[in-house]
Amino acid sequence: MSDDIQKKIEEIEAEMARTQKNKATNYHIGTLKAKLAKLRSELTNGPGGKSAGSKDAGRGFDVSKSGDTRIGLVGFPSVGKSTLLTTLTGTRSEAAAYEFTTLTCIPGTMKYKGARIQVLDLPGIIEGAADGRGRGRQVISTARTCNLILVVLDSAKPVTHKKIIENELFSFGIRINQNPPDIKVMTKNAGGIGYQEMVKQTQGMSADVARVVCKEYKISCAEIILREDVSVDQFIDVIEGNRAYIPVLYVFNKIDAITIEELDILDQMPNYVPISSQHEWNLEELMEEIWHRCSMLRVYTKPKGQIPDYDEPVILHAENPTIEEFCNRLHKSIIDSFSHAWVWGRSAKHQPQRCGKDHVLADEDIVQICKKV
Ligand SMILES: Nc1nc2c(ncn2[C@@H]2O[C@H](COP(=O)(O)OP(=O)(O)OP(=O)(O)O)[C@@H](O)[C@H]2O)c(=O)[nH]1
Ligand SMILES: [K+]
Numbered sequence: 001m002s003d004d005i006q007k008k009i010e011e012i013e014a015e016m017a018r019t020q021k022n023k024a025t026n027y028h029i030g031t032l033k034a035k036l037a038k039l040r041s042e043l044t045n046g047p048g049g050k051s052a053g054s055k056d057a058g059r060g061f062d063v064s065k066s067g068d069t070r071i072g073l074v075g076f077p078s079v080g081k082s083t084l085l086t087t088l089t090g091t092r093s094e095a096a097a098y099e100f101t102t103l104t105c106i107p108g109t110m111k112y113k114g115a116r117i118q119v120l121d122l123p124g125i126i127e128g129a130a131d132g133r134g135r136g137r138q139v140i141s142t143a144r145t146c147n148l149i150l151v152v153l154d155s156a157k158p159v160t161h162k163k164i165i166e167n168e169l170f171s172f173g174i175r176i177n178q179n180p181p182d183i184k185v186m187t188k189n190a191g192g193i194g195y196q197e198m199v200k201q202t203q204g205m206s207a208d209v210a211r212v213v214c215k216e217y218k219i220s221c222a223e224i225i226l227r228e229d230v231s232v233d234q235f236i237d238v239i240e241g242n243r244a245y246i247p248v249l250y251v252f253n254k255i256d257a258i259t260i261e262e263l264d265i266l267d268q269m270p271n272y273v274p275i276s277s278q279h280e281w282n283l284e285e286l287m288e289e290i291w292h293r294c295s296m297l298r299v300y301t302k303p304k305g306q307i308p309d310y311d312e313p314v315i316l317h318a319e320n321p322t323i324e325e326f327c328n329r330l331h332k333s334i335i336d337s338f339s340h341a342w343v344w345g346r347s348a349k350h351q352p353q354r355c356g357k358d359h360v361l362a363d364e365d366i367v368q369i370c371k372k373v
């Protein structure tokens with residue numbers, strides 16, 4: 001079954017390669033891309049998006065979330081993921097020179113800047129993981145639940161390994177280091193396909209392409225609004241609707257095993273950190289980069305008449321760092337008796353500023369909550 005799909009995918013890819021890209025063929029390419037996306041999701045999820053084949057297809061390891069954020073270690077076998085877990089968190093995960101030492105998901109917790117970061121060690125994956133090889137599906141399904149993925153690579157191995165891992169994540173609907181595209185698609189009961197561009201489209205999108213993609217997905221009535229310049233692939237991602245947009249950091253491990261010249265070449269890469277887990281080289285930079293990409297804020301509480309508690313910050317996520325969220329983190333009932341807050345720090349216009357519950361906080365702000373009397 002999956003061989004059939006794989007063959008169809010290859011046929012379409014070959015046809016796309018043959019088709020010259022210009023205004024006249026955009027429409028045709030749109031159809032091909034939609035067909036391709038549908039086949040890919042069939043390959044990973046089974047027909048109709050349901051899990052097919054093995055029992056755990058599409059399901060991750062059963063490890064409950066804990067701490068302020070979750071990061072996952074993904075990579076080929078024996079690149080040093082378990083060694084890294086042990087170094088970062090102190091939780092021992094078996095490490096050895098043979099491949100597939102780790103067979104399940106091992107969670108650990110790393111404390112940094114007052115935040116508790118859950119780190120997941122995962123089994124190694126190989127090419128073809130997303131369509132069912134080894135424990136690949138379980139690994140990548142678990143990676144989908146992470147706020148940050150560390151793609152761990154062996155510095156002494158070919159850089160092509162990076163691309164292979166990226167492809168596996170991509171096939172499973174993970175979009176790395178991308179924001180969700182600003183596209184609205186509202187399906188309706190009648191009226192055909194409405195299409196609006198708020199921004200000029202320069203990457204192949206047009207009303208015709210939107211219609212042909214919708215047709216492929218059997219959407220006959222919808223209102224489509226493009227609020228930024230997007231690619232046809234990004235549009236298809238929104239139509240498919242199950243994409244996970246996750247930041248990735250490339251961790252090149254075992255730099256003790258390469259030369260300075262080789263290290264210089266790796267150094268050109270964006271989003272990359274060179275380390276040696278074994279020798280504990282450059283771990284401080286790695287933690288700083290992790291912190292930076294997890295987009296977390298530290299907010300200190302200040303009880304009235306006392307100095308702030310700098311040891312136990314409240315950790316907020318950058319998507320919603322409001323005073324209300326801060327209160328909820330302390331205790332669910334606080335917001336009911338909330339009157340106002342005094343805020344010191346970068347978000348305050350003057351020190352302190354009197355703020356309501358919707359005020360947006362900044363990293364290292366200090367907050368004093370005042371209750372209704
Ligand atoms: N030279 C060197 N060897 C390392 C480093 N980190 C790990 N290793 C070695 O690489 C081998 C594999 O390490 P593991 O931590 O088991 O690798 P893994 O990625 O967890 O492997 P699987 O669980 O099999 O996927 C072991 O022999 C480690 O001692 C490093 O920084 N430098
Ligand atoms: K190993």
Ligand SMILES: [Mg+2]
Pocket residue numbers: 081082083094095101102121122123124
């Ligand atoms: Mg391991």
